[in-house]
Amino acid sequence: MTIAATKKIDFIDLKAQQRRIRASLEQRITKVMDHGAYIMGPEIAELEEKLAKYVGMKHCVACASGTDALLMPLMAYDIGPGDVIFTSPFTFIATAEVIALLGAGVVFVDIDPRTYNIDPVKLDEAIQKFVKSNSGKKAKGIIPVDLFGQTADYDPIETIAKKYGLFVLQDAAQSFGGTYKGRKAGSSGNVGATSFFPAKPLGCYGDGGAIFCNDDAMMQKLRSIRVHGQGSDKYNNIRIGINGRLDTMQAAVLLAKMEIFDEEIRLRNNIASRYSDQLKNNVLTPFVQPECMSVWAQYSILADHRDEMLKKLKSRGVPTAVYYPKPLHLQDAFRDLGYKRGDFPISERIADSIFSIPMHPYLSTEDQDYIVKAIVE
Ligand SMILES: *Cc1c(COP(=O)(O)O)cnc(C)c1O
Numbered sequence: 001m002t003i004a005a006t007k008k009i010d011f012i013d014l015k016a017q018q019r020r021i022r023a024s025l026e027q028r029i030t031k032v033m034d035h036g037a038y039i040m041g042p043e044i045a046e047l048e049e050k051l052a053k054y055v056g057m058k059h060c061v062a063c064a065s066g067t068d069a070l071l072m073p074l075m076a077y078d079i080g081p082g083d084v085i086f087t088s089p090f091t092f093i094a095t096a097e098v099i100a101l102l103g104a105g106v107v108f109v110d111i112d113p114r115t116y117n118i119d120p121v122k123l124d125e126a127i128q129k130f131v132k133s134n135s136g137k138k139a140k141g142i143i144p145v146d147l148f149g150q151t152a153d154y155d156p157i158e159t160i161a162k163k164y165g166l167f168v169l170q171d172a173a174q175s176f177g178g179t180y181k182g183r184k185a186g187s188s189g190n191v192g193a194t195s196f197f198p199a200k201p202l203g204c205y206g207d208g209g210a211i212f213c214n215d216d217a218m219m220q221k222l223r224s225i226r227v228h229g230q231g232s233d234k235y236n237n238i239r240i241g242i243n244g245r246l247d248t249m250q251a252a253v254l255l256a257k258m259e260i261f262d263e264e265i266r267l268r269n270n271i272a273s274r275y276s277d278q279l280k281n282n283v284l285t286p287f288v289q290p291e292c293m294s295v296w297a298q299y300s301i302l303a304d305h306r307d308e309m310l311k312k313l314k315s316r317g318v319p320t321a322v323y324y325p326k327p328l329h330l331q332d333a334f335r336d337l338g339y340k341r342g343d344f345p346i347s348e349r350i351a352d353s354i355f356s357i358p359m360h361p362y363l364s365t366e367d368q369d370y371i372v373k374a375i376v377e
Contacts, residue, residue, distance in 0.1 A: 009358055009367050011319040012199050016362035017264070021256050028252035041248030047255055048210075054258075055186040057212040059219035062246035063226055066173040066195020069209035070143065071098040072244055073169050073191040076221040079104045079140060086126060086166075087143040088118040089327040089339075090347040095145055095171050096328050105137055106337060108329050110344040114287040116147045116300075116354075119346075120156035127164050141167040146175030146185055148323075148356075149201060149268075149297035150288055154180050154188035161189070169193060173209075174297035176202050177265045181291050186212040196246075196254060201268070201295040202261055204250040267361035268296040274368060275299055275357070282376045298323055299359040301375075306353050309375070313357075316374040321356045 018025065032041060044062055052060035063069050079085065081103040087095055089108040099106045109126045112119045123142065130139055142161055144152035151172070161168045168189025172178075175185035176194040178201075186192030194200075196208030211222055221239075224230055229241030272294070276285040283301045288294050300323065303309040310320050327347040329339035341348065357371055 007317040007367070007370055009318055009371065010360070011321060011358050012360045013362050014198060014203070014360075016360075017257075017260075021260060024256040024259065025253060028256045029249060032248050032252050038248050040245060041251070043248050043251035043255060044246060047246075047251040047258075050255070050258060051210055052212065055184045055192065055212050057187050057192070058214040059212065059216070061211045061213075061219060061222040061226060062251060063209045063211060063244045064246055065207040066193065066197060066200070066209040067094040067098060068242065068244040069173075069193035069195065069211045070094060070169065070171060071101065072222050072225045072242070073193065073211060073213075073218070074098055074102055074104075074141075075225050075241070076218055077141065077167060082137055083140040084130065084135075084137045085141050085143060086123060086130075086139070087171075088145045088147075088347075089329040089344050090116055090324065090350060091145040091147065091171070091328065092173070092324065093328060093331065093333070094173075095143055096334065099143070100334070104140070106334065108327075108337075108339065108344060110346045111147075111350070112153070113346050113350070115150060115153070115289060116350060117150065117152040118142075118144045118157070120153055120160060123157065124160045124163075127160065127166070131164070139164060139166055141169055142189075143169045143171050144189070145171040146173075146178065148286065148300055149175050149178055149295040150286075150292050151175050151178055151180040151185050151188065153289065153291070155291075158189060167191070173197075173200060175295060176200065177261060178295040179293040185295075186210075190215070191218065196250065201265070201297050202254065202257060204253045204257075206247065206250055208246050208250045208254065210246075264361040265295050268359065269294070271359065271361070271363050271368065272296045272299055274365075275372065278369075278372045279375065296359055298356040300354050300356045302350070302353040303355060304353060306355055310355060313371075313374055316370075318371050318374050319358060322354065323356055324354075325351055327351050 048060040084105040170192040172185040173195035192212040225241040226244040229239035231238035
């Protein structure tokens, strides 16, 4: 007999977090209602200063989403038709979408089978092959993705970028708060981009994002692009930009959440080690490079018969998610790139067998034991 699904387990429990900081959230939000500066209010500068310091970068530019955080630096680099950007096919659509949106070419590079992040050896090969192909297009940059909360392997990536004269734009949408060789996610490469979508490790109550850089000229361009390419004043436009601002309300929410963020990262790591200890004899548990501290945006494992496993877990009341069932090179949106099944075998194999289980700082030991039991049984 199967156990009835009596448990109600959340995949991500934002309510438990809210209960902890409700007073501080209300205080921060009330303050915004009182001063009324809903657009670019004082909380934006306060947040940008805190985030820049946290990440260890000179500048932070808050923006409307993680997608804009990727788009705006590409606009600042003047990326367009004739340019090519290298990235991973095993990521959320936004990573490659922003490249295509600007009319530039996307070249995918397969992932490391253990970390699921872009493979630096294959990256070098792909760039070399591209340069030799004399396509008439110009290689401009690399967007490595920090999947599931673990940063990509930035030292070799930055060496390769220097060798070919490319910029590195770090997609740290899932890794904010994590580290690579002690450096915070968002501080690798030339520019770092992150997302504050509610389900990300640091999330607001809507859409939000941030960009990090050390270069003053880049920061100025990003600030201009954020407000329709404005120059010295609002009605002086010196380039094409977007409406890419973060709402003051969302900055207020993030400021309240920042107060407990480091503790939440520790809790996430405790939960992840507990999962790994209990699951390691039954499934392939996540591999974290010794250089990295993950923030566990997702705890993802592989199953040969995933459909059966997901059905079983669902019947026991354990929610799951599949990130990502279809690599980007096989998406219809990118059919013009001419890729086909077999081009990136590791991404394809992982996409066919990976799934994520509940992960958030407030997952109880009891619920975790229940989830583990449901998986191994
Ligand atoms: C969430 C995410 C984005 C986009 O962030 P939004 O805030 O949803 O626009 C980009 N890249 C990756 C890897 C993500 O996980």
